[in-house]
Amino acid sequence: xxxxxxxxxxxxxxxxxxxxxxxxxxxxxMRDVAAHARAPRGSLQHYFPGGKEQLVNEAVAWAGAYAGxxxxxxxxELSEPSPSGLFAAMVRxxxxxxxxxxxxxxxxxxxxxVDCADSSDSVRAAxxxxxxxxxxxxxxxxxxxxxxxxxxxxxxxxxxxxLEGAILMARTERDVRxxxxxxxxxxxxxxxxxxxxxx
Amino acid sequence: xxxxxxxxxxxxxxxxxxxxxxxxxxxxxMRDVAAHARAPRGSLQHYFPGGKEQLVNEAVAWAGAYAGxxxxxxxxELSEPSPSGLFAAMVRxxxxxxxxxxxxxxxxxxxxxVDCADSSDSVRAAxxxxxxxxxxxxxxxxxxxxxxxxxxxxxxxxxxxxLEGAILMARTERDVRxxxxxxxxxxxxxxxxxxxxxx
DNA sequence: CTACTACTATGACAGGTGTCATAGCGGACG
DNA sequence: CGTCCGCTATGACACCTGTCATAGTAGTAG
Numbered sequence: 468x469x470x471x472x473x474x475x476x477x478x479x480x481x482x483x484x485x486x487x488x489x490x491x492x493x494x495x496x497m498r499d500v501a502a503h504a505r506a507p508r509g510s511l512q513h514y515f516p517g518g519k520e521q522l523v524n525e526a527v528a529w530a531g532a533y534a535g536x537x538x539x540x541x542x543x544e545l546s547e548p549s550p551s552g553l554f555a556a557m558v559r560x561x562x563x564x565x566x567x568x569x570x571x572x573x574x575x576x577x578x579x580x581v582d583c584a585d586s587s588d589s590v591r592a593a594x595x596x597x598x599x600x601x602x603x604x605x606x607x608x609x610x611x612x613x614x615x616x617x618x619x620x621x622x623x624x625x626x627x628x629x630l631e632g633a634i635l636m637a638r639t640e641r642d643v644r645x646x647x648x649x650x651x652x653x654x655x656x657x658x659x660x661x662x663x664x665x666x
Numbered sequence: 667x668x669x670x671x672x673x674x675x676x677x678x679x680x681x682x683x684x685x686x687x688x689x690x691x692x693x694x695x696m697r698d699v700a701a702h703a704r705a706p707r708g709s710l711q712h713y714f715p716g717g718k719e720q721l722v723n724e725a726v727a728w729a730g731a732y733a734g735x736x737x738x739x740x741x742x743e744l745s746e747p748s749p750s751g752l753f754a755a756m757v758r759x760x761x762x763x764x765x766x767x768x769x770x771x772x773x774x775x776x777x778x779x780v781d782c783a784d785s786s787d788s789v790r791a792a793x794x795x796x797x798x799x800x801x802x803x804x805x806x807x808x809x810x811x812x813x814x815x816x817x818x819x820x821x822x823x824x825x826x827x828x829l830e831g832a833i834l835m836a837r838t839e840r841d842v843r844x845x846x847x848x849x850x851x852x853x854x855x856x857x858x859x860x861x862x863x864x865x
Numbered sequence: 866c867t868a869c870t871a872c873t874a875t876g877a878c879a880g881g882t883g884t885c886a887t888a889g890c891g892g893a894c895g
Numbered sequence: 896c897g898t899c900c901g902c903t904a905t906g907a908c909a910c911c912t913g914t915c916a917t918a919g920t921a922g923t924a925g
Contacts, residue, residue, distance in 0.1 A: 490781070490784065490785060491690060493690055493692035494692045494781065494785070570783070570784075573780060576834075577834055578781075580837055581776060581777045581834075582689070582781070585770050586689060591837075591838055591840075594838040595838040595840075598835055621850070624835065624843075624844050624847045624851075625828065627831060627835070628829075628831030628848050629827045629828045630827075630831065631830065631831035631834055635780075635827075635830055636823065636830075638779055638783045638790075639775075639783060639793040639794040639797055644823075645823050645827060648820050652820050652821065652824045652855075653824065653855075656851075
């Protein structure tokens, strides 16, 4: 599980996200982050003068940007794009990870929310921004499939909510059942709003 | 926010659940729990010889039982029972709390999952049991409304997943928007499987 | 050469953690 | 009375936390 990447700074942000989504924010120590990123401990106070809060903020922001990019990639990979197809791809990313890597880690944004929503307002805001980024990527993709704007935003919220909840249930049960169930049950509803664009 | 209740033991379990759902498991200290429950610190090792793990387990179990009971009560309070009506009631419980008490705390089972799913197998199992209890209460209610057994279980998973995810989003955004959106969008889907029982 | 900057190294600090050992209280029971 | 038991009280333990101060090491530019 060595963390590879460009500079040490990038590795630390990435590694922090990895540890956070596995153990939660509070249980993730700064020393752990440095060690996990194979970065010197002294670099922490150099790159992150704002301390742990800054590091967590950046890790959450990174996760949000990553989720957004993944959505765009999923859309591009779909042979014939549909809302249910996109949702299935998002779900499959998690079932794949759980089945190959084990039910070790969840979503870092969820972890940040649970651990910091009440204790650190800046982390809470970073999590909100991450959700917003992710959500607007999904909504934009849905609009591209013919879903009217307002409904696209509503469906994006529904998709992300169900996905996050299903991730939680899957981790406790050590079973992808909740994820597949959610994808199957939600599929028809998601496609019901598509306005045929051509043919 | 004084914790009232029967015995000190009960108060500690309840208080632990309250603190956990606000700050997460790791950030919740044993001394905090005792103080919050107005219970003597020495009672901790007396009532919970299994240490923090036992306390967390019991808090999560309590939350699961509580959620199950709430579902039964919601069903009883509905004038004309329907799946969407039940889901709306479950969602409303959270919007009400958020609007009156602020976006201070989330779901203790979600917190336990995020913080302990990988570090403590017993807590993970307790969270799974809590979800199962809650889920079967919902499924049973749906069956009573005419939803066939297997689909009732699937819809229960979908309802709880979306609710949990929406709670996360609502806390980060400090806005009940995600919750109301999910309730509105999911409603029609939930009622589509009802088999008219009479009239 | 000096001087400066980017980065690293390390030890210490105050504070908090869960856990444990030990002792004390107060009432019930024989 | 003494004895037991449920419960409480308290201080100590080893450990870990985030943060800071301080010094040291390239490497590069003037």
